[in-house]
Amino acid sequence: MEPGLGSYLALSGILFAIGAVGVIYKRNAIGMFMCIELMLNAVNLSFVAFSRHYGDVTGQLFVFVVMSVAAAEAAVGLGIIITFFRNRLSLDVDDASILRN
């Protein structure tokens, strides 16, 4: 007996909500980055579940594009994090307030 489409979508929703709460709770930039990756993975899971359900390969191509964007985001985002740490000597996002004054 195979689990239905609803089980996969429920798992995807739960992972997405956990990732969103993590983005709110985390206070260092790299933790927020990892939670965003978690949310992207949750969306990928629902794409693959729909692709399997409808027998259409388009969902898996979407997942491929999302993974490429995530890789680009990782490269640029970690570059930003390293530059931020070099200037401020911390990764606390509350320290990123140079535009406030």
Added chain:
Amino acid sequence: MVSVLFFILAGLAIACAVSCVYHKNPLYSAISLIGVFLSLACIYLTLAAPFIAIVQILVYAGAIMVLVVFVIMLLNLDEDKPLTRLRYLYPIGGALGVVLLAQTLFVFYAVTRTPHEASEQGKIVGQTMSIGTAMYTEYLLPVEIVGILLLMAIVGAMIMSRRMSEPNLELVEDASEGDKA
């Protein structure tokens, strides 16, 4: 059988995700996140998507997380400090997460309740050959765009992580000269 496997893997994924959010140490979070990626890769295998499963392990658990762990080790981070002011924002954040979860589950419930026709059983898509055929015929333009995006990301990462000391030094020297005058 597949159902039992799915529930084991789903529980593992949720536990690793909660552990990723819960731990203050970024390295523990990163290792928990690798657990989420691996269990999701196994779920993709049960969904008859072997190509996506392998790419998940190669790109996410292999490349991206190695980069993240490398940056964590390089920067020698402290643990995440708890919020000293605005502590009441924690329950508000949790409540927002619960609302988001309810919304997502409701939308997905509505989607699964709408009439639709599922694929006939036994029709397997997602073999590497069918993905490659679709990628280079019907979806050629998105693949090209992704290539250009990756090129831009490489250039952007190199510019971003370059040492920008020269312009700052000039600014400091100008300021000190102004003080002397």
